[in-house]
Structure formats: structure tokens, C-alpha cells
Amino acid sequence: MFILGATSPGPSLAVVLRNTMIGGRSRGLACAVGHGIGFGFYAVTVVFGLVAIMESNPDLFTILQILGGIFLLYLGIEIIRSEEKEIEHSEGKREGFMEGFFIAFLNPKIAVFMLAVLSSVLDPSMSSDTKWIIAVMGMTIDTAWYVLVALVLSNSSMLTKIEKNQRILNLITGVLMIGLAIWTAYKLSGL
Numbered sequence: 001m002f003i004l005g006a007t008s009p010g011p012s013l014a015v016v017l018r019n020t021m022i023g024g025r026s027r028g029l030a031c032a033v034g035h036g037i038g039f040g041f042y043a044v045t046v047v048f049g050l051v052a053i054m055e056s057n058p059d060l061f062t063i064l065q066i067l068g069g070i071f072l073l074y075l076g077i078e079i080i081r082s083e084e085k086e087i088e089h090s091e092g093k094r095e096g097f098m099e100g101f102f103i104a105f106l107n108p109k110i111a112v113f114m115l116a117v118l119s120s121v122l123d124p125s126m127s128s129d130t131k132w133i134i135a136v137m138g139m140t141i142d143t144a145w146y147v148l149v150a151l152v153l154s155n156s157s158m159l160t161k162i163e164k165n166q167r168i169l170n171l172i173t174g175v176l177m178i179g180l181a182i183w184t185a186y187k188l189s190g191l
């Protein structure tokens with residue numbers, strides 16, 4: 001599920017793409033690492049905070065699951081409807097790192113997405129070690145995905161192919177998000 005979140009088109013992917021296009025491989029990699037660290041902040045916060053809510057207030061947890069499912073449905077529809085946007089120019093590895101970090105750190109959608117996804121897999125009886133493994137796994141998958149994007153996209157012919165197929169990628173990702181929302185609703189219904 002972390003893979004679905006990391007690979008979905010959105011502002012994070014756009015920032016990594018832009019940084020790779022304007023600053024090459026090194027700037028794209030710096031942006032990817034910055035994004036991974038920002039994502040890691042949310043991963044730790046959600047994993048430990050969500051389990052605390054599950055233990056202390058199960059009704060609030062159920063409400064968060066419902067809201068998470070609604071958000072995933074909304075996100076899926078928005079991704080399907082999304083269009084390409086033009087990207088501004090800026091320079092430097094440090095700037096790339098900061099843009100990557102802040103696009104993740106200042107994006108509450110990441111926290112909401114993680115709440116929606118993790119609410120179906122976390123359990124109050126999980127050990128602290130298991131919680132840390134889940135959080136670090138999320139950060140690692142996110143970082144690895146955007147590093148891969150920067151590495152692959154620093155080859156300009158690949159970037160052109162992706163731009164030509166962006167609509168199809170949006171459609172597939174949107175359908176997957178909607179499917180996850182339906183799965184969340186199914187799980188909540190107890191069927």
C-alpha cells in the first residue's frame with residue numbers, strides 16, 4: 001500500500017520530475033531523499049499515533065477509517081480528472097532537497113492517505129518494534145521510488161515517454177485509489 005501512495009501521480013512526483021529536469025540526476029536524487037525524510041516524519045507520527053487512538057477511542061478510529069476511505073475515493077477521482085501543469089524553474093541540490101522535504105512535510109494529504117491505508121493493517125497489540133518497521137518501511141519505499149524516478153528520468157527519452165502516457169498512468173492510479181476506498185468500505189461493513 002505504501003507503493004501505491006508513493007507511485008501515485010501528484011505534487012510529489014511533479015516536484016521530483018521538475019527537479020530532475022532542471023537540475024539533472026544529482027538534484028533529482030537530492031529531492032527524492034528530502035521527500036523520503038519528510039514522508040518518514042508522517043510515517044512515524046501516523047503509525048504510533050493511530051495505534052494510540054485505536055487503543056483509547058475505537059469510535060474515533062472508525063470515524064478516521066470512514067474519512068480515510070472518503071479521502072481515497074476523492075483522491076482517485078481527482079487523479080483521474082487531473083491535467084498536466086507547467087513547472088517553474090529553480091536551481092541547486094540544496095533547493096532540490098528542501099523542495100522534496102517540504103512537498104512531503106507540508107502536504108497533509110500524505111498523513112490522511114497514511115491514516116486511510118494504515119488503519120486497515122495496524123493493531124493495538126503490535127510491538128513497538130513492529131510499528132517502527134512499518135514506519136521505516138514506508139519511508140524506505142517512498143525514498144526508493146523517488147530515487148528510481150530521478151535515476152530513470154535523468155534519461156530524457158524516458159521522460160518524453162512518460163509525459164506522452166501521463167493520462168494512462170493517471171487513470172490506472174486513480175482506479176487503484178478508488179479500489180482501495182471500496183476495500184476500506186467493505187472492511188468497515190464487516191461482510
